[in-house]
Amino acid sequence: MAKAPVLTPQADDFPRWYQDLISKAELADNGPVRGTMVIRPYGYGLWERMQQEMDARIKKAGASNAYFPMFIPQSYLTREAEHVEGFAPELAVVTHGGGKDLEEPVVVRPTSETIINEYFSKWVQSHRDLPLLINQWANVVRWELRPRVFLRTTEFLWQEGHTAHATYEEARDYAAMIHKDVYGDFMTNVLAVDTVLGRKTAKERFAGAINTLTLEGMMGDGKALQMGTSHELGQNFAKAFNTTYLKGEAEREYVWQTSWGSSTRMVGGLIMTHGDDNGLRVPPRLAAVQAVVLAIKGDDAVLAKVREIGAALEAAGVRVVVDDRTDTPFGRRAVDWELKGVPVRIEVGPRDLENGTAMLVRRIAGGKEPVAADSLAAVVPQLLEQDQALLLQQSRERRESRTVDVKSIDEAVEAAATGWGRISWADLGPEGEAKLGEHGVTVRCIVAEDGSVPETDDQPGNIAIVARAY
Amino acid sequence: MAKAPVLTPQADDFPRWYQDLISKAELADNGPVRGTMVIRPYGYGLWERMQQEMDARIKKAGASNAYFPMFIPQSYLTREAEHVEGFAPELAVVTHGGGKDLEEPVVVRPTSETIINEYFSKWVQSHRDLPLLINQWANVVRWELRPRVFLRTTEFLWQEGHTAHATYEEARDYAAMIHKDVYGDFMTNVLAVDTVLGRKTAKERFAGAINTLTLEGMMGDGKALQMGTSHELGQNFAKAFNTTYLKGEAEREYVWQTSWGSSTRMVGGLIMTHGDDNGLRVPPRLAAVQAVVLAIKGDDAVLAKVREIGAALEAAGVRVVVDDRTDTPFGRRAVDWELKGVPVRIEVGPRDLENGTAMLVRRIAGGKEPVAADSLAAVVPQLLEQDQALLLQQSRERRESRTVDVKSIDEAVEAAATGWGRISWADLGPEGEAKLGEHGVTVRCIVAEDGSVPETDDQPGNIAIVARAY
CATH class of the missing domain: 3.30.930.10 (Bira Bifunctional Protein; Domain 2)
Structure with a gap:
């Protein structure tokens, strides 16, 4: 099930x-x-x-x-x-x-x-x-x-x-x-x-x-x-x-x-x-908590290890929290950090200690794999930069793939059902804008043909970006 | 005059x-x-x-x-x-x-x-x-x-x-x-x-x-x-x-x-x-501007020197502003920085350039003397720490010299005309407190005999500090 x-x-x-x-x-x-x-x-x-x-x-x-x-x-x-x-x-x-x-x-x-x-x-x-x-x-x-x-x-x-x-x-x-x-x-x-x-x-x-x-x-x-x-x-x-x-x-x-x-x-x-179906994903450069080190169990050796990893990450410039609240079930804590979108999760249990590893879970790129515990301070800052770039890329790809060129009010309204429409502002004009408004669609902004910010509304080639909006 | x-x-x-x-x-x-x-x-x-x-x-x-x-x-x-x-x-x-x-x-x-x-x-x-x-x-x-x-x-x-x-x-x-x-x-x-x-x-x-x-x-x-x-x-x-x-x-x-x-x-x-009669004095650890470097005149050489000194102070960890607004009279700018209480003022004019010096004006300790321009980055941080300590000392000395032990309501009211009174809380009590209130004097706080914070009002030896207050 x-x-x-x-x-x-x-x-x-x-x-x-x-x-x-x-x-x-x-x-x-x-x-x-x-x-x-x-x-x-x-x-x-x-x-x-x-x-x-x-x-x-x-x-x-x-x-x-x-x-x-x-x-x-x-x-x-x-x-x-x-x-x-x-x-x-x-x-x-x-x-x-x-x-x-x-x-x-x-x-x-x-x-x-x-x-x-x-x-x-x-x-x-x-x-x-x-x-x-x-x-x-x-x-x-x-x-x-x-x-x-x-x-x-x-x-x-x-x-x-x-x-x-x-x-x-x-x-x-x-x-x-x-x-x-x-x-x-x-x-x-x-x-x-x-x-x-x-x-x-x-x-x-x-x-x-x-x-x-x-x-x-x-x-x-x-x-x-x-x-x-x-x-x-x-x-x-x-x-x-x-x-x-x-x-x-x-x-x-x-x-x-x-x-x-x-x-x-x-x-x-x-x-x-x-955000995705598992919760938030916070870009590393924004995140107040970039990485969390979780103790799976409350053994002294595990607690010592998570603190050691936490200190090493902090020394490497990572904003890190050590989660040693082992009176709360591990699964609940893991879900909570996932919901909160902390980019990197490092999980340490008794078996990891034996192997000299920790489980590295990546919230943004996805994936979960054991890594050598003493490599974390070198590895994590690089992963954070990759994650930062990936989020921007995904955001850009969404916008590009869901924006379409349209030529009429009807097409614009259809485009706005799933994304954005691009339409000539000279063709649309204030009258077309008013008509779009009847369908709950607005002109979000006008951009120049080359994508720059135009100096006037009526600059030749200006394009209106139309969409539903919050 | x-x-x-x-x-x-x-x-x-x-x-x-x-x-x-x-x-x-x-x-x-x-x-x-x-x-x-x-x-x-x-x-x-x-x-x-x-x-x-x-x-x-x-x-x-x-x-x-x-x-x-x-x-x-x-x-x-x-x-x-x-x-x-x-x-x-x-x-x-x-x-x-x-x-x-x-x-x-x-x-x-x-x-x-x-x-x-x-x-x-x-x-x-x-x-x-x-x-x-x-x-x-x-x-x-x-x-x-x-x-x-x-x-x-x-x-x-x-x-x-x-x-x-x-x-x-x-x-x-x-x-x-x-x-x-x-x-x-x-x-x-x-x-x-x-x-x-x-x-x-x-x-x-x-x-x-x-x-x-x-x-x-x-x-x-x-x-x-x-x-x-x-x-x-x-x-x-x-x-x-x-x-x-x-x-x-x-x-x-x-x-x-x-x-x-x-x-x-x-x-x-x-x-x-x-504050004093010339304006504010800002403690260096608080000050957003700890030192200001003023160009007395707008000569290229002077401007180059104030920027050089500014950069050296910044590198030494001093929060510094370079004042090169030489279209405003120097005297007016100097008075303004004095009013604003910036702890250290460094003034550079053409004559200072010849001598390799700058005029160092101290807002908190007072005094004005030429110092070697290339010693400033080493000297200023030390002066700031001295100024910080001096302000605390002056504040403490004021409180100590203007606080007197008193034994009656009348003495307490008299003490409050120029400073604070210290009176046994057991003797004063809520009734005495009410009487003081008629004279615009309040109990600011109760302290223990040894100066610590008492755990209860009626701890033996408790002293009431009484004063007029803002």
Whole structure:
């Protein structure tokens, strides 16, 4: 008789598989207030590692971290017309504080362009104050009617960058640099998630932006997930908040701005890109735990050996955990580490000791074989690099094999049932986009003929990537 | 004619000096909603370094980071009677979300004991699930009627630890370990803030705790600041949320809990402990910028030299910034770095080049002298260690010289005008504590005769430290 699967198989019910995995691998729980989530330690560990890697890239891009209040006077949001229109339906409003009704209700930030511009307008005086490059790690709230853990939650964690520049060109180039060198580099080289970098159509732009750049990943079920966005804000918020600098002797000029964000949604993207029917698979460069050394039994000699192997791996630069909880059955622990997607598992029992070996189990490439225990410190770092490359390759192959060129709305809708469609943007246009919308299909982004990010929507040869999306 | 001071002198008006420093050193601004604050990049950099150092100590203490929603159903707070009584007057309440009135209002967390226990009660089943050691980095809201930047703000940033244990003794020991090995070690060895470790009186305890341990620092004006607290919660929240584990075969036992927190208030404590009339002084181990190398003029040779020195210091493990913004007057930049309290300043001009020297200015020990440029990489790390020790010594000397033994309420009130009083707790008691309160003086903590943390309030020889406090 076959073993009952730990998770609902992906092929049976992908959304249910996703929920099962999040629960069984102890990544998160639903919060008590609808749409909120509790991020459990193992799930939060994934986010912490994302933060570390992203933060280093953001600092390298010249931005400094700061913190702005989460309570924003309601009146701020109304100053930029498109912005308030976009966010008003999702706001949480505090009407009561310190035992009294508030004179002016305050909203919990859905994003911080408005409150940040209130301060930029004070801090920026001369061209010497530019560029002003700020990033914030924070929680934000957007009331969700159809919440899904990590993907769409009422409260989520993110980083939001906000910059001000002297010229249009500088702002445009900075938004593009963040898109490619911060987000793109992180997705490819750490998350091992293949993404398409493109620009959003006018319809899909951030509320208040003149251009939105996006990274779109293909999930295990062929749907798309927006993994991060970088916006050119033009002078829209600068005009609403009077953020100007002295240009030359007396002339004041509005600053040109960008904003860009990536969130705990990336954890959902990681799961749906790399997860399989046995659980999560964590890319080694991201993993807080790259290898686990399990004692099969609690013999002193076995315990000594797992600790010795653990120390050797740590000395070789591997992020390793020794699992010596032998009062919990070995099988249960092995399944648990498999669910959690730790790339390399090293199992040691009494028989292995006799042979001078350990059982090496690879979560990503698959396979299980005995290896000489004293070779592990040399072998494991190499396997981790192979696993990292393999995950990216699998992600890329999925996207390539499930993306098709299409020529009509009907073909596009059909393509979106199993993957992505590529269609000429000149042929599709905003009208075709609206028609696709009736079938639940959206234009994820526009890319140039050569695959690069086009500078305008109507550049000849532009291609729209269309899909169903989370 | 003497130069006009950049800041209001401490001796003239300490609160005004504090506000001046925060503004001039660009640490923070007031937020638009009363009591909130904007933490500017240099101020946030101090907090980031605090986070890094604290986080490493918290992980060493075995706790894992996680994240719980900031929205808590109002009904949760009412389950623990003392807890709701303590926090009800300070709550911010969301009554409106996603365009609708909410059926049950939600509060923005003032602290997370309640929501965390809701989940602990699900996660803890057997003794194998204990101890459960969780930490969270988050924002919290407590509506403030008399706000002061960093010290008392409506929204602040903090870490809050929450643990569950099988026995009273384990919980007690864990709270004490956090108090001493996490908070105490951090204050002494990183912040260089001398603190007294003691226990709070029943009156000053956290709402819902059976014991609160505290660290109290003496500020530059002789007042006290609570720098962090670690609480034994007993089984109060466990009973309110039915958090139990299976003890033996069938018997269920309530868990024993701790919680402990430290916040952006520490930034205020840092300023008021180490700041002087010229600005902030940042302890080298905390400083994100330990040394700055300033080009006095924009000559190519000078610029080349400051970069060379910067590279040499970086190679020697010093966190260094090269200030080559020679379009801003040198004097203004020097004052700015002085205000920001960077421990070591190295100034290089054309004349220094000829002599092979650089001017070394020490912010903490004071003094300014030319040194051989090629000796800096060897010299600076040593000076930083000296400066670190000096700050701690000065903080300790202040506390010792401004603390006096007193025998009556009147003497205690007099002592609190300039520093701290020490009075027998057996003599003072809760009644004397109430009388002191009428004069705005509080018992900061109780310590044992030998200076250790007493196990009970009524241990013979216990001494109350009394002071005015922030």
